Amino acid sequence: MSQETVYLKDYKKPSFLVDSVYLDIQVHQDHTIVDAVLEMTRQTAGELVLLGRDLELKHITLNGTLLNEQDYQLDSEQLVIHNAPEQIKLQTQVVIHPETNTMLEGLYQAGDLFVTQNEPEGFRKITFYPDRPDVLSVFTTRVEADKKYPVLLANGNLLEKGDLDNGRHYAIWQDPTKKPSYLFACVIGDLAVLKDRYVTSEGRDVALEIYAIEKDIPKCKIAMQALKHSMRWDEEHYGRPYDLDNYMIVAVSQFNMGAMENKGLNIFNTSCVLADEEYTTDAAIMRVQSVIAHEYFHNWTGNRITCRDWFQLCLKEGLTVFRDQSFSEDLQSAAVQRIDDVSVLKAHQFPEDAGPLSHPPRPDHFVEINNFYTATVYEKGAEINRMMATLLGKEKYRLGTDEYFSRHDGQAVTVEDWINALSAGSGTDLSAFLRWYNQPGTPKLEVTSEYVDGKYSLTFKQSLKANNKYPNLQALPIPVAFALFDPLTGQEINSDVYLFDQEQATISFDVVQKPVVSLLRNFSAPVNLEFDYSDDELAFLIEHETNGFNQWQATQTLLERILLKDHAVTPYINALKRTLPNMVKQDPLLASRLLDVPSEGYLGSRIDENYEPEIIQEKRNALLSALAREMGSFWKETYQALDPALQNEFSQAMGERALKNIMLTNMARQGDTAVFDLAYQQYRSTNNMSERLGAFKVLVWNDAPQAQEVIEDFYNRFKDEPLSLDQWFMLQAAQPNATAQTIQQLTQHSDYDLGTPNRIRAVSGGLNSNPVNTWSFGVQHFIDLAMYLDEKNPIVGSRLLQVLSRWYTLAEPKRTEVKNALTQLQPKSKNVSETLNSMLAV
Numbered sequence: 001m002s003q004e005t006v007y008l009k010d011y012k013k014p015s016f017l018v019d020s021v022y023l024d025i026q027v028h029q030d031h032t033i034v035d036a037v038l039e040m041t042r043q044t045a046g047e048l049v050l051l052g053r054d055l056e057l058k059h060i061t062l063n064g065t066l067l068n069e070q071d072y073q074l075d076s077e078q079l080v081i082h083n084a085p086e087q088i089k090l091q092t093q094v095v096i097h098p099e100t101n102t103m104l105e106g107l108y109q110a111g112d113l114f115v116t117q118n119e120p121e122g123f124r125k126i127t128f129y130p131d132r133p134d135v136l137s138v139f140t141t142r143v144e145a146d147k148k149y150p151v152l153l154a155n156g157n158l159l160e161k162g163d164l165d166n167g168r169h170y171a172i173w174q175d176p177t178k179k180p181s182y183l184f185a186c187v188i189g190d191l192a193v194l195k196d197r198y199v200t201s202e203g204r205d206v207a208l209e210i211y212a213i214e215k216d217i218p219k220c221k222i223a224m225q226a227l228k229h230s231m232r233w234d235e236e237h238y239g240r241p242y243d244l245d246n247y248m249i250v251a252v253s254q255f256n257m258g259a260m261e262n263k264g265l266n267i268f269n270t271s272c273v274l275a276d277e278e279y280t281t282d283a284a285i286m287r288v289q290s291v292i293a294h295e296y297f298h299n300w301t302g303n304r305i306t307c308r309d310w311f312q313l314c315l316k317e318g319l320t321v322f323r324d325q326s327f328s329e330d331l332q333s334a335a336v337q338r339i340d341d342v343s344v345l346k347a348h349q350f351p352e353d354a355g356p357l358s359h360p361p362r363p364d365h366f367v368e369i370n371n372f373y374t375a376t377v378y379e380k381g382a383e384i385n386r387m388m389a390t391l392l393g394k395e396k397y398r399l400g401t402d403e404y405f406s407r408h409d410g411q412a413v414t415v416e417d418w419i420n421a422l423s424a425g426s427g428t429d430l431s432a433f434l435r436w437y438n439q440p441g442t443p444k445l446e447v448t449s450e451y452v453d454g455k456y457s458l459t460f461k462q463s464l465k466a467n468n469k470y471p472n473l474q475a476l477p478i479p480v481a482f483a484l485f486d487p488l489t490g491q492e493i494n495s496d497v498y499l500f501d502q503e504q505a506t507i508s509f510d511v512v513q514k515p516v517v518s519l520l521r522n523f524s525a526p527v528n529l530e531f532d533y534s535d536d537e538l539a540f541l542i543e544h545e546t547n548g549f550n551q552w553q554a555t556q557t558l559l560e561r562i563l564l565k566d567h568a569v570t571p572y573i574n575a576l577k578r579t580l581p582n583m584v585k586q587d588p589l590l591a592s593r594l595l596d597v598p599s600e601g602y603l604g605s606r607i608d609e610n611y612e613p614e615i616i617q618e619k620r621n622a623l624l625s626a627l628a629r630e631m632g633s634f635w636k637e638t639y640q641a642l643d644p645a646l647q648n649e650f651s652q653a654m655g656e657r658a659l660k661n662i663m664l665t666n667m668a669r670q671g672d673t674a675v676f677d678l679a680y681q682q683y684r685s686t687n688n689m690s691e692r693l694g695a696f697k698v699l700v701w702n703d704a705p706q707a708q709e710v711i712e713d714f715y716n717r718f719k720d721e722p723l724s725l726d727q728w729f730m731l732q733a734a735q736p737n738a739t740a741q742t743i744q745q746l747t748q749h750s751d752y753d754l755g756t757p758n759r760i761r762a763v764s765g766g767l768n769s770n771p772v773n774t775w776s777f778g779v780q781h782f783i784d785l786a787m788y789l790d791e792k793n794p795i796v797g798s799r800l801l802q803v804l805s806r807w808y809t810l811a812e813p814k815r816t817e818v819k820n821a822l823t824q825l826q827p828k829s830k831n832v833s834e835t836l837n838s839m840l841a842v
């Protein structure tokens with residue numbers, strides 16, 4: 001396999017544009033035939049390059065003439081036609097094999113369903129094509145299959161449908177909008193459908209359809225509501241109505257990622273569309289709504305305005321994540337949504353950016369683009385857009401996005417185009433933000449304070465870790481939202497957003513006494529803040545900050561000091577004692593987050609050398625015990641006072657359920673075995689998955705007498721519900737006492753399936769929630785998986801190997817052991833090789 005690096009600086013326009021495409025896809029049991037007709041026009045000098053992979057070429061004609069082998073050059077990656085004329089009509093026929101496609105890329109069979117996944121470069125596994133996002137065309141698609149697959153879908157409008165001989169039938173679809181090939185989709189299968197309608201602000205009556213297997217249709221209702229809600233939201237917040245007469249979503253259980261925004265025909269991992277409180281958790285229900293919104297929002301940010309090349313991936317993903325986060329902030333509490341988003345950023349993106357896989361949100365080179373669907377591209381990309389939006393304020397931001405849509409609708413553009421349009425529309429020069437896209441690493445923001453004679457000053461300093469691949473690192477524009485509080489009354493006396501865009505700067509305020517400052521409100525920039533707070537000031541902020549996000553941030557800062565720097569635990573516990581009793585009544589959801597304790601994995605990611613997972617685990621357990629003990633009867637009393645069933649507001653009820661489970665966990669930590677009866681009763685009496693799983697976890701993780709019974713009971717109840725069963729696998733793999741045998745039992749279970757990424761992730765993700773296990777028997781687990789998937793599904797294999805990317809921080813002898821194990825690997829795929837090479841190049 002070639003390991004060639006592609007560089008952003010080498011971008012060249014395609015030599016030919018495709019005016020129209022006609023595809024005819026004939027699915028048979030042991031092969032699929034794809035006929036394609038491409039009408040093309042020359043745009044610039046150069047050869048005609050058609051990309052194609054794993055295609056068996058049957059015949060090819062150019063402007064009506066059959067070509068033979070001396071007329072073109074064909075290798076495993078492309079078909080090059082020399083001396084092509086200005087106007088071309090190219091007809092090809094290829095044979096492909098979706099029935100044996102385990103990579104879940106291109107057209108593949110998943111159980112009884114045939115679906116496509118073409119982003120970023122899957123379309124070339126369906127037919128020969130200039131498979132790059134800057135080639136936009138109009139697609140007409142004929143799909144043909146046996147009638148045992150009654151559903152035949154493709155993008156756009158249904159033109160025709162009919163029966164054929166031999167029990168077969170066909171459908172012809174046409175998508176009126178020009179799109180790049182990565183947005184092409186088709187679906188062939190036996191599915192039921194949930195239907196609804198939505199009338200856009202322009203009066204367009206849109207048919208909405210969600211396809212899933214029959215028994216899952218009731219679980220599609222929340223997704224349908226979220227879809228309609230997203231459609232309205234995009235009209236109201238960005239002035240963007242929908243542009244086709246139908247919008248279809250198809251749920252598939254074997255899928256590499258969350259979901260895919262194919263034009264008018266989204267394909268979703270079942271985990272991101274099925275939502276029902278009996279089968280899925282509250283967290284999953286929230287995720288479904290945000291992914292539905294995400295894919296819908298792509299229709300404008302991604303589809304109508306797409307990327308010029310894959311280096312610009314962050315243009316569509318960063319912006320669309322920012323949009324779905326904003327949507328979700330309207331859905332539940334804005335503070336809690338922000339807490340959850342920042343938790344993800346800090347748990348995944350910060351470590352990624354601090355290690356060997358660090359790259360700018362817009363990378364300037366890659367070997368395998370699939371390796372760049374990263375937390376940095378998605379989450380840090382979203383943060384960059386958030387910073388610009390924060391700085392501009394609502395009105396100017398809207399003027400900026402309006403300008404972007406009117407300038408670039410129908411085009412394939414770059415990050416520069418986005419910044420330029422946003423600057424022009426808002427009347428604010430945002431060009432310095434380009435640096436955020438082009439530089440890797442999390443900036444360190446050091447702030448010091450001084451109070452002298454009625455003057456309070458804050459001095460800011462920023463720095464980026466030196467990176468030899470990016471030698472010219474420049475100062476970044478960092479919006480710092482902050483507030484000052486009166487230390488005696490706890491009242492807010494000042495709040496503002498300060499744009500810090502130099503190496504160093506000082507600002508000052510006239511005040512009558514030294515205030516308490518709250519910095520980086522709402523996490524206004526993705527930086528590592530270092531400020532000389534006293535522990536008492538942090539405790540003060542937990543109590544008095546009115547910004548819920550920063551209340552939470554104060555708990556996390558304090559906890560990091562306790563867990564990593566051996567600070568005393570008392571200020572933290574006292575602050576909770578003063579804050580929580582009221583908050584559990586007024587804002588249960590926020591209260592549940594204030595009890596977050598950074599995970600062992602996150603804490604480990606803050607340690608750059610001589611990392612010993614066992615020590616972190618010990619310290620964290622000690623903290624958890626102290627917290628459980630010190631809060632005394634609070635847990636039990638709160639547990640008894642809460643009744644989610646009485647809440648008619650979902651986020652309120654969700655908060656109460658989260659709290660109830662935290663209360664059970666802490667009662668168990670107090671050593672109160674009576675809690676097992678409470679948990680068992682909760683497990684038995686509820687029909688809500690969050691309650692059932694919360695109780696399950698307390699029983700199983702604490703080896704309660706009822707543990708075995710609920711493991712069996714859960715399995716019997718949900719054995720035909722893959723998403724629920726994923727939770728069953730995950731929680732057992734994640735139990736603190738899990739051993740190599742626990743994992744082995746799970747991976748040898750008859751329901752374990754290496755062909756289903758969700759199931760693999762359930763066990764591996766559960767295992768990885770205990771870093772002590774990850775870095776002992778887990779090393780071999782992840783290596784074996786990555787090497788098995790190297791051939792079967794390298795996209796997923798590469799991601800699983802990344803779990804080990806911080807090997808170099810381990811204390812010896814483990815560091816050398818893991819390094820030796822990694823060094824011996826000889827992966828075949830570009831995906832796994834590139835990841836492994838980067839991991840070892842630290």
Ligand code: TRP
Nearest residue numbers: 119120256257258259260261373
């Ligand atoms: N564009 C998709 C999204 O973010 C991402 C995606 C879905 C994807 N499936 C994929 C990326 C497979 C790579 C491979 O919404």
Ligand code: ZN
Nearest residue numbers: 294298317320
């Ligand atoms: Zn996306």
